[in-house]
Amino acid sequence: MANSKQQRVVLFSLLILFSVALTACAVASASDEEIEGSWESSAHADAESRSFTRWNDEDPPEIPANCAKCHSTHGYLDFLGADGSSPGQVDQPAPLGTTIECEACHNDVTKEKDSAVVPSGLKLTDLGKEASCIECHQGRASSLQLNEAIEGLPPDALHEDLSMPNIHNNPAGATFHGTLAKGGGEYPNQSYMEQFYHNFDTCISCHDAHTLQVRVENCSACHLGANTIEAVRDIRLSNVDYDGDGDTTEGISGEIETMAEKLLLTIRLYPLTAEGVEAIEFDGRFVDQAGENYATWTPRLLQAAYNYQYADKDPGSYSHNPRYIVQLLYDSISDLGGSTRGMTRP
Ligand code: HEC
Ligand code: HEC
Ligand code: HEC
Ligand code: HEC
Ligand code: HEC
Incomplete structure (x- = not known):
């Protein structure tokens, strides 16, 4: 049984603990306001963006299950299973009116989450707090979907029913993990960079988790x-002239830009050498001369175009x-029969 001195000590300790907790709360709530402001300034909170308004005029006005995971808080909570539904899939369309809100990233499931499955079916593990970033910034296609489309077909023969798997916007998470994610259209018999090992090797070491801006003050x-x-x-x-x-x-970034320009030129020249293949242009997507979605693909052209589009969709x-991007661009130029004279594959 405790004597009165012991009781006083316990009480006193509780008092200290309590005031420490109070101070901590005060600090946390002050920075909560700052965090709220940071988040509000970010693309994740931009309610006017097409990312969140694209479905406003649909009938019924809701976000389809295959888009909802990355384009709404409801959809992401549904995907995580944080709303009580089964995890790993979106069970139903999401209502309009949300952005990527606090609870999308801060809930009981994300607290423990440290892996993500990407479109290639590969699972990235040991991710920590950036696991959610990678769920949404992983693109929607990969080597897997590309190979499913072209495998076994003669590479230079026209296939009217080929269409390009759509990588979608900003597959930063896939790029970052290179061949561990296989977001690019990797060629057989070539090896590719894994994760870009860098002292700053998580999304949130370079991007502020709330403003999303690159934390340039950390780079210099x-x-x-x-x-x-x-x-x-x-x-x-690197002093290699890629x-x-x-x-x-x-x-x-300049090396990548020039390689991408050279690949686009090679893509535009390819139709001269392949039968039945129409002229091809790029204006955010690949089009024919009438500006319609490009439709006369050969497997070889499709893979090179996929890689060009991949590089275009990840401006970072x-x-x-x-080096993963340079490898993909180099291999595509080479496979299409373009000149790689003077270039170096990393
Ligand atoms: C794996 C996550 C993911 C899925 C699934 C997804 N998107 Fe996106 N989408 C994104 C990301 C990330 C961006 C924003 C990229 C940026 O701005 O940096 C985006 C941007 C957009 C944009 C705005 C840019 C533009 O092209 O106008 C639209 C519209 C869009 N997506 C439509 C769709 C539709 C339609 C679907 C379902 C068929 C879909 N998305 C499924 C991740 C996804
Ligand atoms: C896109 C995901 C995402 C969203 C949306 C988001 N957060 Fe965070 N938040 C994070 C991550 C990741 C960290 C960890 C940052 C770190 O360790 O550098 C974090 C950290 C925090 C912290 C801990 C303090 C700190 O800076 O480390 C608080 C508090 C917080 N967030 C509150 C909020 C609030 C409030 C909102 C909404 C206004 C919000 N977050 C929206 C991802 C998010
Ligand atoms: C639930 C899906 C989701 C999660 C989780 C998510 N994002 Fe996003 N992110 C998006 C969408 C959608 C957009 C486009 C928003 C818009 O168009 O305004 C976006 C935009 C961005 C942008 C700005 C792109 C631009 O065009 O300005 C950056 C940078 C970004 N996210 C980084 C991150 C980071 C870092 C994390 C993890 C801390 C993260 N995102 C987590 C869906 C998500
Ligand atoms: C080594 C630092 C670094 C790391 C790590 C990093 N990023 Fe980036 N990110 C950048 C830079 C730099 C840019 C390009 C900014 C520019 O040139 O405008 C960028 C651009 C982006 C963009 C496009 C923003 C826009 O304005 O269109 C998105 C989205 C993005 N990053 C998400 C992520 C995600 C998700 C991760 C983690 C998988 C990640 N980034 C990891 C540095 C980094
Ligand atoms: C602690 C030191 C350190 C910090 C801080 C740092 N980097 Fe790096 N960075 C490196 C090293 C080392 C390499 C070479 C890695 C390699 O080649 O594999 C590198 C390479 C790079 C490269 C590729 C350069 C090339 O020629 O291939 C880019 C781009 C880059 N860093 C961007 C950033 C950005 C953006 C930031 C700030 C958000 C940043 N780094 C912060 C050490 C750092």
């Missing part, structure tokens, strides 16, 4: 002078996994 410690987003685009460590333009001082690829 190692990349001299890289303290604006423009200067970050000039970051370069794109073969003789310039090894431009940012690694130079920071997400520069």
Whole structure:
């Protein structure tokens, strides 16, 4: 049984604990306001964006189950099973009117979550707090869907019923994990970069989790002078001239840009060599000369075009996994019969 001195000590300790807890709450709620402001300034909170309004005029006005996971809080909670439904799938269309809100990322399921399955069927593990980022920023296609479309077909023969698997917007999470995710259209018999191992190797070490902005103030410690987003685009460590333009001082983003331009040129020249294949252009998607969705694919053309589109859809690829993207672009140029003279495959 406790004597009165012991009781006083216990009481006193409880009092201290209580005031510590109170102080902690006060600190937490002050920064909650800041966090709320940060989040409100972000694309995740932009209720006017097409990402959240695309379905407003549909009948019925709701977000279909196959879109809802990444385009609404309800859909993501449904996917996680945080609403009591079964995890790993979206069971029903989501109502309109949400963005990517606090509870999408902060709930009992995300607390424990540290893996994500990507469109290739591969499971990325040991992810930590960025597991949710990767669920939504993983794209919607991969080597798997591409191979399912073209496997076994003669590479240069026209197939009227081929269509391009749609990688969709911003597959940063797939790019970042390279061949562990297989978001790109990887060629057989080639090996590809795994994760871009970098001291800053989670989404939220480079992006603020709430504003989503690149935390450029963290880059210049190692990349001299890289303290604006423009200067970050000039970051370069490698002295290999990947794109073969003789310039090894431009940012690694410049190497990727030139390689992508060369791939697009190779894609546009390819129809001259393949029978029945119409002229091809790119304006955000691949089109024929009438501006209609491109329809005269050969398997070889489809894979190269998929990789071009992949690079186009991830504008941050130079920071997400520069050498993975360079490998895909290089292999596509080479496979289509373009010249890789002067270029180097990492
Ligand atoms: C795996 C997650 C995911 C799924 C599933 C998904 N999207 Fe998206 N979508 C995104 C992300 C991420 C963005 C925003 C990329 C950015 O702005 O950086 C986006 C952007 C968009 C945009 C705005 C940009 C634009 O192209 O106008 C529209 C519209 C859109 N998606 C439509 C759809 C539709 C329709 C579906 C279902 C058929 C769908 N999405 C399924 C992740 C997804
Ligand atoms: C897209 C996912 C996402 C959304 C939406 C989001 N958070 Fe967070 N939040 C995170 C992640 C990830 C961290 C961990 C950040 C870190 O460790 O750098 C975090 C951290 C926090 C923290 C801990 C303090 C800190 O800075 O580490 C608080 C509190 C918090 N969030 C509150 C909120 C509130 C309130 C909202 C809505 C206004 C919100 N979050 C929206 C992902 C999100
Ligand atoms: C539930 C799905 C979902 C989750 C989880 C999610 N995002 Fe997003 N993210 C989106 C959508 C949808 C958009 C596009 C919003 C818009 O168009 O306004 C977006 C936009 C972005 C953008 C801005 C792109 C641009 O065009 O400006 C960045 C950067 C981003 N997310 C990073 C992250 C990070 C980092 C995390 C994890 C902390 C994360 N996202 C978690 C769905 C998600
Ligand atoms: C090494 C730092 C780094 C890491 C790690 C990183 N990013 Fe990025 N991210 C960037 C940079 C730099 C940009 C491009 C900004 C620019 O040039 O405008 C970017 C761009 C983006 C964009 C497009 C924003 C836009 O304005 O269109 C999205 C979405 C995104 N990142 C999501 C993610 C996700 C999700 C992860 C984790 C899988 C991640 N990023 C990991 C640095 C990083
Ligand atoms: C602690 C040191 C450190 C910090 C901080 C750092 N980096 Fe890096 N970064 C490196 C190293 C080391 C490499 C080389 C990695 C390699 O080649 O595999 C690198 C490579 C890169 C590359 C590729 C350059 C090339 O030539 O291939 C980019 C882009 C990059 N970092 C962006 C960023 C961004 C954006 C930030 C800030 C958000 C950042 N880094 C912060 C150390 C750092």
